[in-house]
Amino acid sequence: MRVLNGRLDRFEEMVYGPIGRAVQQAKPHTEGDPIGVLAATYAMLSSAFAGQVLLPGGTRPALVWTVLVGKSSTGGKGTAYRVAGKITEDAIGSYLGVRTKTSIKNAPTLVRVFTQAIQESSGTEAGEDSRIFMLCDEWGSTLKVLNRDAQFSEHLRKAWDGSSISNTIKGKTKGEAEEEWIDKPLLGFHAHIQPGIWPTAISRTNALGGDYNRMLPVAIEEWQELDDVAGLNAEPESLVEPSAEIANAYEWVRKGAAKEMKYSDAAGREFIAARKAHKRIVAEEDEHVASYFVRAPENIARIACLLTATERKTIISVGAVRAARAFVEYSRETVIELAKMPSLVARSNQPKTLEQKIRDAIGRDGRRTRTQLFSAVGNRHTHGEIEETASRMADIRRTEEPNGRPGPNPVYFDFAPEEPEKEEPEPVVKVVRQRAAKMPVAAPVTSTTRTPVKATTARKTAAKKAPAKRAPAKKAAAAVPTAKKAAAKKAPAKKATAKKAAAKKTTAKRASAVSAPGQGDLFN
Structure with a gap:
């Protein structure tokens, strides 16, 4: 103080x-x-x-x-x-x-x-x-x-x-x-x-x-x-x-x-x-x-x-x-x-409600029979009013227990047990896997464009790794001059029609594309 x-x-x-x-x-x-x-x-x-x-x-x-x-x-x-x-x-x-x-x-x-x-x-x-x-x-x-x-x-x-x-x-x-x-x-x-x-x-x-x-x-x-x-x-x-x-x-x-x-x-x-x-x-x-x-x-x-x-x-x-x-x-x-000290007990002149009286009686004396509850609440309320009010209260439990004797069974009033709180389930995290977007692939160089295509970083990497994965590529590359020589020897043949000549050129182009992909610069 x-x-x-x-x-x-x-x-x-x-x-x-x-x-x-x-x-x-x-x-x-x-x-x-x-x-x-x-x-x-x-x-x-x-x-x-x-x-x-x-x-x-x-x-x-x-x-x-x-x-x-x-x-x-x-x-x-x-x-x-x-x-x-x-x-x-x-x-x-x-x-x-x-x-x-x-x-x-x-x-x-x-x-x-x-x-x-x-x-x-x-x-x-x-x-x-x-x-x-x-x-x-x-x-x-x-x-x-x-x-x-x-x-x-x-x-x-x-x-x-x-x-x-x-x-x-x-x-x-x-x-x-x-x-x-x-x-x-x-x-x-x-x-x-x-x-x-x-x-x-x-x-x-x-x-x-x-x-x-x-x-x-x-x-x-x-x-x-x-x-x-x-x-x-x-x-x-x-x-x-x-x-x-x-x-x-x-x-x-x-x-x-x-x-x-x-x-x-x-x-x-x-x-x-x-x-x-x-x-x-x-x-x-x-x-x-x-x-x-x-x-x-x-x-x-x-x-x-x-x-x-x-x-x-x-x-x-x-x-x-x-x-x-x-x-x-x-x-x-x-x-x-x-x-001037604040009171620890809340004092009020307002009369208590019937619900408050019922809760006070059960909280003070514990489990009560119907007769005991009527007596504890007082004579300001009828018995029917007290029982009806208690039955409507969510926190008050009314229990009728059979005793094996003739007549009505005894009725008890006490506080309803509190329901355990339900644990909320943990939210399920849904994992969505998406494929990465593909990088655009450069168009292959044809014999008609004559314009070299600049390889991207991914293409360069693939070009470096290609020889390690495909060892026969050297043989295919070596076979290209042989095909040119064969074509040079057959070129003078006048009897070959234009269609056959065109077919042979197309076959040669396909063979070069299959045998050595990504090496179109050998044909320039």
Whole structure:
């Protein structure tokens, strides 16, 4: 979270009085965030001081409710709480051991816990004691109940103000009812939560109603890593020493009448300035976000009263107001960042369709019979409508299983199995072979053209290879002069007709073309 940047410098502004000094002295011996230690100490001490330290006006207890916001393991929420317990051990250790309650989940339980505490203390020398310290180490689970139980939220708000709460229970006689009444509930509160759970567990409607502006959430994380080998065999917090100043302050607070705190003139002006600055921020911020910290001025007053009480004084100083203001402003920045975090759960005011209800019922409970499905969907739809709708849904399977008994067979509904995706066949590549185009062949040279034909590259190659393939070509070439001589001898024969002479010439030409192809130059 961004607010964690520079938090140790801001912690120095919060240090004041015995509480600030005790946390400063514990810093070297713990990995816990000092702001977290300070917050847990505020919650513990204000719960122990409840009823004896009153706000100016003398009507309300100076209770401080804190929430540690940190990631699991790395936030150090439990570490900070344990260190605060070590600091206050000598002062209020016995009180926390008896009055810490971790199982308060609803309004009747809250009233019952107060009733038991009053009954157990009524016979003691100190008299009735209605102090309770409510610890929620997993606040997210408590918020789930808080968001559904309007009476629980109302009781918590009243307890923060010190107003009376009650609960109606069954009487001893049938038909009668008894009311448990707590006149002055003194409830301390401290909780832990992860930042990621905040947007899913916090109800926006409850926030606008004021359920969360009484708490002071603070972002924390471990601020150092202790590498002392000797400390591996013992808890690092064992080196934290209890505060003697706080022990003396608790003894002073519990003696005599309740202490009503008052502002000095300078402290009063400081508080008025802080309240005006706060109102400007509330006016500029979104209503939903501002609903988490609209009571910041009163929380400043409560912390200032607590710090003053640890000094065993009743006059609030300027330093106490400034230290309280620094802590509350850090909490305000924390809650603004938390309130603006996107929710991981999609919330919608639109009613669910019947199809969605059927899918939710089967997804939540698995395979369901017809009767179980009707019951899970609810009575807003008829049985025929539910079964007809389920039969039309492609992802819902209706199965009728014979059981061999008389009467209709049981019918089951579940999700239809997904069909395996069909693998597309690989495209067949068709190989088409084409013959290469033939090169044009030069026309043979005849005896009448007398023009030599220039051979192409392919023809030259064929001419070179011809002698190797056709060895008898030399004999044919040698036979050409013999044919000429024979023709020369027969030329004088006058009796040969023109037709015969032409026939002989044609025969000679054919013989020369067959015997020596491509060698027409021998006739030129």
